[in-house]
Amino acid sequence: MMRPSTFFFLTRRGVRNLGKHWAMTIACIASLSVCMTLNIFASLAEVNVGSMVSYLGSQNETVVYLDPECDDATAAQVGEALSAMPGVSGVQYVSKQDVLDTYRGYMQDYSSLWDEFETDNPFKANYRVTLSDLTQMERMSVKMQAIPGVVSVTAPVEMTNIFVEIQKAVTKGGRMIVLVLMVVSIITVGSTIRLSVFARRREIEIMKYVGATNRMVTLPFFVEGLTMGLISGILTAAVSLGCYTYVVNAAGGLGGIWQMLMGRALVPVANVLPTIVVTSLLSGAIVGGVGSMFSIRKHLNV
Amino acid sequence: MIDFEHVSKEYKKGGRLALEDINFHVDEGEFVFLLGHSGAGKSTLLKLILRETLPTSGKVTVLGKDVAKLRRHKIPYLRRQMGIIFQDFRLIPSMTVYENVAFAMHVLNVPRKEIRPRVEYILELVHLEDKAKCYPDTLSGGEQQRVAVARALVHNPKLVIADEPTGNIDPELSLEMMQLLERVSKMGITVLVVTHEHELVHRFHQRVVTLSHGRIVSDVPADPVAAAEDDLSLDVAAFDADDASAAKKEVAAV
Numbered sequence: 296m297m298r299p300s301t302f303f304f305l306t307r308r309g310v311r312n313l314g315k316h317w318a319m320t321i322a323c324i325a326s327l328s329v330c331m332t333l334n335i336f337a338s339l340a341e342v343n344v345g346s347m348v349s350y351l352g353s354q355n356e357t358v359v360y361l362d363p364e365c366d367d368a369t370a371a372q373v374g375e376a377l378s379a380m381p382g383v384s385g386v387q388y389v390s391k392q393d394v395l396d397t398y399r400g401y402m403q404d405y406s407s408l409w410d411e412f413e414t415d416n417p418f419k420a421n422y423r424v425t426l427s428d429l430t431q432m433e434r435m436s437v438k439m440q441a442i443p444g445v446v447s448v449t450a451p452v453e454m455t456n457i458f459v460e461i462q463k464a465v466t467k468g469g470r471m472i473v474l475v476l477m478v479v480s481i482i483t484v485g486s487t488i489r490l491s492v493f494a495r496r497r498e499i500e501i502m503k504y505v506g507a508t509n510r511m512v513t514l515p516f517f518v519e520g521l522t523m524g525l526i527s528g529i530l531t532a533a534v535s536l537g538c539y540t541y542v543v544n545a546a547g548g549l550g551g552i553w554q555m556l557m558g559r560a561l562v563p564v565a566n567v568l569p570t571i572v573v574t575s576l577l578s579g580a581i582v583g584g585v586g587s588m589f590s591i592r593k594h595l596n597v
Numbered sequence: 598m599i600d601f602e603h604v605s606k607e608y609k610k611g612g613r614l615a616l617e618d619i620n621f622h623v624d625e626g627e628f629v630f631l632l633g634h635s636g637a638g639k640s641t642l643l644k645l646i647l648r649e650t651l652p653t654s655g656k657v658t659v660l661g662k663d664v665a666k667l668r669r670h671k672i673p674y675l676r677r678q679m680g681i682i683f684q685d686f687r688l689i690p691s692m693t694v695y696e697n698v699a700f701a702m703h704v705l706n707v708p709r710k711e712i713r714p715r716v717e718y719i720l721e722l723v724h725l726e727d728k729a730k731c732y733p734d735t736l737s738g739g740e741q742q743r744v745a746v747a748r749a750l751v752h753n754p755k756l757v758i759a760d761e762p763t764g765n766i767d768p769e770l771s772l773e774m775m776q777l778l779e780r781v782s783k784m785g786i787t788v789l790v791v792t793h794e795h796e797l798v799h800r801f802h803q804r805v806v807t808l809s810h811g812r813i814v815s816d817v818p819a820d821p822v823a824a825a826e827d828d829l830s831l832d833v834a835a836f837d838a839d840d841a842s843a844a845k846k847e848v849a850a851v
Contacts, residue, residue, distance in 0.1 A: 300709040315691040501687045504647070505748065506677030507704040508670070597649060 297510065305511060309518025319491040320523060323583075326487050327527035328534070330480030331578055335535040335571060337476055341469025343561055348462040349429075350560035355458070357432060357450040359422040359439050369444040370420060376442045377422055382435060385425040394418035419446065429455045484582050485590065488520060492590040503597040512595060516587045524583020528576035535571050540564050598756060598787045599623040599646060604655035606641050606811075615641040617811045619655070623789060625755075628782035628819070630798045631791045633808035639791045642808070643760055646789075647681070648672050660755060677705055680749030680786075684761035686741040688733040688748075694720065695729040698747045705752050719751045723777075739770040746777060750786075757781055759790045763797060771797055779803070 313320045359377060361370050377386045395416055399409045426432055436450040502512045543561050606616040616638045623629050633639045644650045645657050648664045657664045660678050667675060688697050695716055702712045720726045723743040733741055749757055759778060763771035775797060782788040792798060798805055802820040806813060
């Protein structure tokens with residue numbers, strides 16, 4: 296069992312070694328920070344492109360037309376039944392008069408043409424339904440059709456399927472990029488740490504000759520790796536959040552379609568902040584701490 | 598203390614034997630020179646004592662332990678009873694002189710309050726008390742070797758192994774180094790000095806085991822009378838008042 300004084304001595308040595316081997320420390324922190332920042336950028340891109348596609352897809356509403364013969368009570372019951380369906384995120388009632396007013400608005404110059412329909416409105420009252428899961432649109436429209444009082448359902452299934460496919464492709468592509476970057480990061484950081492440990496293999500050998508156990512030899516290197524990992528994590532979180540905040544703010548000032556796409560669909564900074572901070576610190580600590588422990592292993596057989 | 602029984606070692610199966618049927622015994626408190634030219638098998642023999650490698654056949658017993666039966670996690674505990682001095686000093690460059698010496702005590706789990714006085718005392722013994730805060734690369738070869746000696750002695754080892762301790766220092770300092778090790782031996786600590794310097798070895802009248810091509814070719818016992826004469830002449834010729842007081846301190850420490 297290691298004495299607390301020995302533990303603190305070795306821990307302090309690990310921290311002090313950061314300064315003593317400053318060139319290696321900078322190399323490790325730089326490579327780890329760059330790799331982790333690239334990973335976070337790729338993840339953010341994937342999440343936001345997914346969010347944009349999802350936002351555009353959600354603009355495709357399913358229209359549930361009511362039987363022209365049904366009374367107000369039945370119409371209300373249909374509305375309740377639709378709201379109660381799992382996967383429905385929004386239900387908006389549009390009366391016959393609302394539809395007529397909408398068309399009148401489209402043709403304001405010829406508004407009087409629509410007066411004839413005021414007494415005999417040919418349009419059908421309907422519900423505009425938005426779904427939380429667009430992949431379920433086809434299946435749910437069949438269910439909606441079965442509700443008493445519903446005469447027909449119009450669902451832009453084909454268009455929605457295109458959005459769903461795009462979203463899936465973006466997610467898959469994003470994950471692939473993140474995975475590749477992660478492998479590259481581990482190789483890069485692993486090599487840097489291994490190089491650092493290799494440069495100090497003599498030190499490890501000496502420790503072993505004076506009777507240090509493997510735990511005693513590993514502890515300073517673990518502390519050193521862990522500290523480097525945490526510093527890299529802080530740098531990564533700061534750079535990623537700084538850049539992302541800038542992008543979100545810049546998107547707010549855009550106009551036209553870009554405003555609609557990026558202004559509304561970009562995930563707010565507050566939503567990604569905890570994930571970025573936790574992921575950066577955790578992955579830095581794991582790669583730094585565990586990486587150095589693994590790198591030192593083969594030098595312990597003295 | 599150290600016992601080799603019919604020990605052979607071959608690194609590659611079917612290859613040349615690095616050691617062949619080695620039999621020798623070192624008693625507690627004995628001073629032994631292990632003499633041999635390069636490639637004689639000295640390093641292999643040391644590796645066996647330090648349990649860095651295992652014998653191909655035969656039995657090696659160090660400090661009462663059969664090294665072949667020693668589990669890997671027990672090796673540090675065996676080494677903690679030894680003090681090792683290397684030709685290239687092997688000091689940790691990122692540690693000061695004080696820390697290099699104290700490190701050996703930290704790994705022994707010695708309480709911090711006991712470490713400081715002991716390290717200060719041992720640095721005083723090797724005349725390095727004013728270099729405690731220096732880093733090894735700022736010291737001369739002789740000073741670095743004295744730090745290595747201090748590190749080897751600081752935890753009161755039962756066995757001191759010196760691997761070519763004079764290889765990197767000038768002849769005058771070599772003589773001083775051997776005299777220091779001889780004094781260590783007089784404290785009751787077993788000392789094994791591995792060297793190829795015949796001339797230096799023959800100035801001391803200690804036991805000399807000579808290795809050649811992996812075999813022991815001679816084992817000349819110590820000549821206590823001549824050694825005592827040596828002591829007397831050294832006392833007169835080489836020791837000044839400071840050395841005498843240092844020697845007294847060493848004895849008191851034991």
